[in-house]
Structures are given as C-alpha cells and as structure tokens.
Amino acid sequence: MRTLGLLGGMSAESTTTYYQALNGGVRERLGGLHSAQLVLWSVDFAPIAAMQAEGDWDGAGAALAEAAARLEGAGAEAILLxxxxxxxxxxxxxxxxxxxxIHIGDATALAVRARGCSRPLLLATRFTMEQDFYKDRLHGHGxxxxxxxxxDRDRLHTIIYDELCQGVVDPGSKREALAMIAKAQGADSVIFGCTEVGLLLSQADIALPVIDSTLVHVEAGVDFMLG
Known part of the structure; x- marks a missing residue:
C-alpha cells in the first residue's frame, strides 16, 4: 500500500470525514483489519480563512506549500488537499x-460524467462558486x-463558515439549501463543492444525482493507495 498525505484542517470537521472514509474505503476493498496508510498535516484554519477573506492567496499558497513539503518529507507519496x-x-x-x-476538481468532474451528467449545480463557498479556478477545471472535463x-451564494457561504466549519448543523439552514436547489433551472445534478456541504445535505434529500466532492476525492485517494 502506498502512503497518502492529507493536507487538512480546512475545516477540521470535513477532515474527520476524510480520515474515516479513507479508512473505510481501504477496509471495504481489503477486508479484515486493513486500514489506510496515511500522513496527516492539519493546519490551523483561522489564519488561512483570514487570508482568504483578505484575498491573500499568495500567502495562503505559500503556507500550504510548506505544509505539503512537510508531508512529502514524512513519507507521503501523493497528497489529498x-x-x-x-x-x-x-x-x-x-x-x-x-x-x-490528486485534484478534487478532476475527481468531481469525472464522477459527474460517470453519472451521465454535464450541467451540475455547484454548491460551495463564494470563492469556489464565483471564481474561475474550480469551474474551469470542471469545464476541462466537459x-x-x-x-x-x-x-443564495452569500447565504450558503455564511452557512459554511459560520455553521458547518464550526460543527453546527442547523435544520433551518438545510431547508434554505434545499430551496436553493429547487430554484435551479437547467441543472441535471448537484455537486457538493465544499467539503462541508455533505455534513448538511445528502442524496436522500435531493431528487437529482448528487456528487459529493469529499467522497469522490476519497475514492481517488483509495485508488492511489491500492492501485
């Protein structure tokens, strides 16, 4: 089994999901007492979130690049951000x-296409929904x-940062998010494009096919470890 590095803490709530799902995925494939061979570097999210809000993406990139180098030094053979x-x-x-x-946008786009879809509604932070870095990555896969x-973008951003990233799952916020989906025109699927959205919503809540970016990213990580 190859060693996978996790660059997490953004937020700690969803990094917990990564850890559990990666171990579950390896156990499902190999059985018995098998678990994932992982190295985890979990950052303090508050300084990163402050740099996001200030638009200091160079500073945030430098901080995460340093953490990634430490993962590599600790024996990681690939990284999940x-x-x-x-x-x-x-x-x-x-x-x-x-x-x-292992890019989460690639894993997500491939999962959208595997479900026969091409026009998903993207639910994510305002940065991910409004900037091009993520949507362009999806577009590269059609x-x-x-x-x-x-x-709704503003409200969803607030739900993510002020509630989900802090471990708060509010039924009222869930109803608001479902109303956003119901309003979508022309969508053939829904991407949970923030790693916390799956803490609030699930496929059982939504008629359209759901692609949870966290879970498909985990699947790609398991493929790497065992491939």
Missing amino acids: CTNTMHKVAPAIEARVGIPL VGALVPDQA
Missing part, C-alpha cells in the same frame, strides 16, 4: 513538491457548472 476552495492555490503546492496532488444567485 482536503478542501475545494484551497485548490485555488494548487499550482503553488505542485511547484513545491515532487509528488502528485462539465459546465451552474451556481445559485447572488443572495
């Missing part, structure tokens, strides 16, 4: 290390993402 938004700085990370970064309107 356990966040969608911070894939904006994936080039800075890739420039710093000599091991692969996936054209739709996003909610401005008011």
